[in-house]
Amino acid sequence: xxxxLIVMKNPKTVLHLVPTIENExxxxxxFVKNLCNKLIxxxxxxxxxxxxxxxxxxxxxxxxFEISKFFPKRLGVSNxxxxxxxxxVISNEFNIIHNHGLWMMPTIYSxxxxxxxxxxxxxxxx
Numbered sequence: 001x002x003x004x005l006i007v008m009k010n011p012k013t014v015l016h017l018v019p020t021i022e023n024e025x026x027x028x029x030x031f032v033k034n035l036c037n038k039l040i041x042x043x044x045x046x047x048x049x050x051x052x053x054x055x056x057x058x059x060x061x062x063x064x065f066e067i068s069k070f071f072p073k074r075l076g077v078s079n080x081x082x083x084x085x086x087x088x089v090i091s092n093e094f095n096i097i098h099n100h101g102l103w104m105m106p107t108i109y110s111x112x113x114x115x116x117x118x119x120x121x122x123x124x125x126x
Contacts, residue, residue, distance in 0.1 A: 013044040013093060015119075017085075017110050018100040019076050021049050021062070028126045032100050036061065046094070048084065050076050050106070076104035085109050089117035098122040 016036055021029045032047065039045050040061060051064040052073075065081035067073055082105075088094055090113075099110040102125035111121055 012095045013046050014039070014096045014098060015085075015088070015094045016045060016047045016098050016100060017106050018047065018049050019104045019106055020052050021047065022052050028100055031126070048081060048106070050078055050081065074104075076106055078105065081106060082109050082112070086113050086116070089113040089119065092117060092119075094119050096120045096122060098124065100124050100126060102126075 016032055018028065018032045021033055036045050036047055045061055047062045049062065049064055050067050065078045068077040068079060071077040097110050097119050099107055101107050114121060
């Protein structure tokens with residue numbers, strides 16, 4: 001099974017959607033940070049993630065979103081994140097949304113607006 005390279009004629013920004021990048025012990029966090037640190041050298045990228053702690057460290061291509069206090073935190077419900085994805089889909093900000101997760105609300109949000117935009121959706125459950 002090989003990697004498939006996606007070549008875009010007019011690349012915009014690739015959105016990487018990950019529930020957290022704050023947990024250095026998590027393999028997904030380390031993978032996404034390393035991947036994006038390399039990709040930023042050749043394409044425009046953006047990371048949307050949830051803010052799990054008060055120690056959130058911003059990066060130039062990173063946007064963090066507050067988690068709703070009205071649902072169990074582990075679900076990762078964020079109305080701000082949902083609204084931001086909707087806004088970016090409507091404005092055609094991304095060619096690709098690459099979702100690095102499976103069992104939390106950011107995964108739902110990545111496909112929720114598929115009928116409004118023309119982005120490709122990649123799911124990597126890790």
